[in-house]
Amino acid sequence: MRVPAEPTVADLDEQELLARIFPHLPVGDATLVPPGDDAAVVATPDGRTVVTCDVLVEDVHFRRAWSTGHQVGLRAAAQNLADVAAMGARPTALVVGLVMPPTTPVAWVEALAAGLGDGCRPHGAGVVGGDLSSGPALMVAVTAFGDLEGRAPVLRSGARAGDVVAHAGRRGWSAAGLALLLAGQGGADDALVDAFRVPCPPLTAGVDAARAGATALMDVSDGLLRDAGRLARASGVTLDLADPCVAFDDDARRLAPAADLLGVDVREWLLAGGEDHGLLATFPAGAALPAPFVPVGRVLARAATDVLVEGARPAVGTSGWDHFRA
Amino acid sequence: MRVPAEPTVADLDEQELLARIFPHLPVGDATLVPPGDDAAVVATPDGRTVVTCDVLVEDVHFRRAWSTGHQVGLRAAAQNLADVAAMGARPTALVVGLVMPPTTPVAWVEALAAGLGDGCRPHGAGVVGGDLSSGPALMVAVTAFGDLEGRAPVLRSGARAGDVVAHAGRRGWSAAGLALLLAGQGGADDALVDAFRVPCPPLTAGVDAARAGATALMDVSDGLLRDAGRLARASGVTLDLADPCVAFDDDARRLAPAADLLGVDVREWLLAGGEDHGLLATFPAGAALPAPFVPVGRVLARAATDVLVEGARPAVGTSGWDHFRA
Structure with missing residues (x-):
């Protein structure tokens, strides 16, 4: 047959x-x-x-x-x-x-x-x-x-010293899911693996951020530090991010078992993990952040470094993703 | 060294x-x-x-x-x-x-x-x-x-019985150039080989056709007969094309030496050659055709066949280009 x-x-x-x-x-x-x-x-x-x-x-x-x-x-x-x-x-x-x-x-x-x-x-x-x-x-x-529904586009170049840095969406889930798959541990956490397969960007949060007066806005595709560096350079400022385990405490808790399983520092995924397609924004100080944005840092006058974490040059996660290098 | x-x-x-x-x-x-x-x-x-x-x-x-x-x-x-x-x-x-x-x-x-x-x-x-x-x-x-500069888009579906069929741009040059390359005869006619490498669509003729009242308009990418068939079906009409060696007499003369060299019927290139990206249009009878459009046929009421050549079902060139078939 x-x-x-x-x-x-x-x-x-x-x-x-x-x-x-x-x-x-x-x-x-x-x-x-x-x-x-x-x-x-x-x-x-x-x-x-x-x-x-x-x-x-x-x-x-x-x-x-x-x-x-x-x-x-x-x-x-x-x-x-x-x-x-x-x-x-x-x-x-x-x-x-x-x-x-x-x-x-x-x-x-x-x-x-x-x-x-x-x-x-x-x-x-x-x-x-x-x-x-x-x-x-x-x-x-x-x-x-x-x-654009009559609004000005929100560019990467509008952040000003004194603004609040905010983020909407998942941090590190996709990188954790990919790491599990690469380690042959895809069965350990279906939700993280699914987050790698299909990102869930907070799509309506972009319009909400524009309406709420965001001064800068960008998609986080190559990792928080790398994309925050782009925003900082475009705006001529320095971004000082909070401790990622505090700023992204829900994500940090959610990723902890997978990080333990693979022996990875969860900060690496939080700071450098790509492909989650969250939104990074800056808002004037005191602005009411539209859900699901949470504050994750502040904008400083331009310094020698694009991005700081708790006031210091970050030790992990600055490389991000490059297509043509091994 | x-x-x-x-x-x-x-x-x-x-x-x-x-x-x-x-x-x-x-x-x-x-x-x-x-x-x-x-x-x-x-x-x-x-x-x-x-x-x-x-x-x-x-x-x-x-x-x-x-x-x-x-x-x-x-x-x-x-x-x-x-x-x-x-x-x-x-x-x-x-x-x-x-x-x-x-x-x-x-x-x-x-x-x-x-x-x-x-x-x-x-x-x-x-x-x-x-x-x-x-x-x-x-x-x-x-x-x-x-x-569109305020004009209606000119679709494939607007041809009406009684309209004139017109064409702007080269016919068969790209197919002839490709045939020369495939036969290892690329040196025989640089202009035809260049026409395969880089098409020269009559880009401003599209706007001119719209302004002149074209009833239907399309890009000829897969060969005249095949694309004319698409226009005919979309409009619910039949297109009756003139003898291609008369309608496209300049192209026929230009392609004749290469056709002789390769033993090809020049009608095959004129009727079925793709990738020239000329424009096929229909205009109301009596309309002044904007340059470089030339009349190449007429629109008939819908008959059993999409496209006729001199009133008869064409013998060559109906297959055109299909990506996934051998």
Whole structure:
């Protein structure tokens, strides 16, 4: 008896493959001309549009052995929408360039589309276009758009001495989940491993921060210290962060058993762990921080160092993530 | 004596690589917040924006042995801006997701950036963002934006029986150039090989077609017959094309020596050749066609066949390009 092979993308032509993908994709509240023509048309009633682009590559950003297609789709949507939120904007749409080896199962592609759709739908954002190609590895290139709703974009460069530094979202969960997987201990804490597979950025907190008067705002993708350094340099200030085990006490407690299991200093994950896609913001002193922002430090006049922890140069976690170095 | 190795992207960190790339990229007339923050902000004074996405993958869409980085950059810009033009819009901006093996020479990446910039600059379009990643092959994922300037988008679905079918741009040059390269005869006609390496879409003709009242408009990327079939189905009509050797007489004459050399029927290139990124349009009968559009057929009421050539079902060139099939 012959077991039928799982259908791959090589078994379908482009139209047939698109017919499997389209039903999973939300049209989006702002979509005026949906996919199917040479280009889509998206409403931008503000007269400006926020634009960002992020690429996920198999065996660089995800492994098919570790993540389902649905999880990769959710992650691709989340990390792009996080960059939109980090401008203080509301996500409206995304487009997806998808490169696939001919051996890619059709079911994996459908799951990816469903994940992209599920990541966009709660925000009213549509998947308005894309391109399919064959290639030597799976690559998902997403471009996302956002609406500033009449507000000024909140840049990295607006922090001023005297401001409060605040953070919204998880810290260190993704790095801890990845460390567990790499150590073959993925079963020790499903929630942390899931946090690596699919980040949960506080997407609505970006607009809330803008409304509350945030002076600077950014997505934390490469680790708190490294991204805080970027904000500090862009603003011409120094950030003095509080003890991370106090500022992020809930996260520190949550990560402690995994850190003990792997013999890792939990501060390393809190300060240097990437891919959680929390939001780092600065607010004028005395401003009421919108939930779920918590105060994590203060802004000082520019000093010799971009970022301090409890007033001192940090001993761990300054390297972050670099794609091209071993 | 040791010859210094050519620097590769693995020799630079992300900031150093971006510092090599940014000087080549035009800011663009519509760019309000340039690259460097979480996202860019682009002006969309029309209240709508045209969005399209196209991916180029090494050894699928280009070979480094055949094309320089500058040529790949020009091509990536041109084919995306062609999709913007095919909506009747003016290109404003693009973003670029770039995946590179660590062995990629820095000089190749700089040349790619210069090609992207040179492809955008004449149109006032900016390169407003992007993402860099390592990966197993070179991949360039471009998303482009356009401004409708108050006009309705010109869709594929607007052709009506009685309209004139018109075409602007080259026909068959890219296919002929590729055929020469594949036959090892690239030296026989540099201009055709260059047309494969870098298409020259008639980008301003899209806006001109919209202003002249085009009823339907599309980019011809997969071959005239295949794309005309798409326009016919979207509009619920049949297109009756003229003899291609008459309608495209200049192209037919230009391609004849290469066709003779390779023993190819020049109609195959004219009808089925892809990647020239000409514009296919329909106009009301009697409309003055804006240059460089030429009449190439007429629109009939919907019949059993999407596309006819001189009233008959075409004998060649219906297959076009499919990515996942052998």
